[in-house]
Amino acid sequence: MNALYLVALGITLCTEVPVVALLYPGQRLRLGAACAVATTATHLTMHFVLPGLLPAGTSALVAGEALALVAEAAVYLAVSHPHDPGRALVASALANSLSFGAGLVLL
């Protein structure tokens, strides 16, 4: 697997997992684990599946980030108690923004 991809995945996980865990006091371990799994799945999909599916000219970046935002929020909503859609959206948006910003700066 491409080394640059692994670095990108590492940056993503190291930034998103703590953010999500921080936003769910009392459920940090469960939500942190859910974040790690969901983020890895969306990251893999975005890099290795989506580019081959999208029509030419479509930004895989924007489409992938939108997919990640929705999918990860759905996971946090499902895994957390109580099920709070607002908190799930905030967690997903904050975590994704932070990892995206980290990528801009670090890579």
Next chain:
Amino acid sequence: MVRTTPLAVLLLLPGVVVPSRALANCAEPVTYQATATGNTVTVCLRNFGARQCPDEGLLRQNPAGGEVVTLADCDSNACFVDECVPEGTYRYGLKTPYACSRSSCGTYYFAEATVSTPLGSCTRTSGFSGPTAFTGSVPWGNNSQICGYGPCGCGSTNAGAVFALNAVALGAGLLLRARGRKRRSP
């Protein structure tokens, strides 16, 4: 959750002030994996468009001497096989280059392989025709890259769109939280 609002603004700020390429989220490069073993070079295509050997042929260029040949022999992994290659460094790239893949970390014309073994007597694999002379021009110069991540200006446009998307989601989430609290309070 309202306490997260200042944090949210701080985290979203890089999208406004840093218009650089979002390499953390680019897909793997569209390129070639060229491996030299003895006098045999195997070139596998790495792309999202399912292009594979024989395609329209692979070119092998000797940058030192200028000789260019076309290859079309494939192995069981749909990789090009170039046998009985003399010592030297060569460039391998598709006759019809990859189209620029904007979501990839980079799209490349060719990859280089170095054969370090002197060519002695060499027998080709049965069924392999070997290289044929190519009289046209290679589609590349000295730069191997067709394009990087995101064409001119589009990288920062996409980054702005991503931050905007997350900002909208954040706002929606905070609004939902606020409404939830209003409903719960007497």
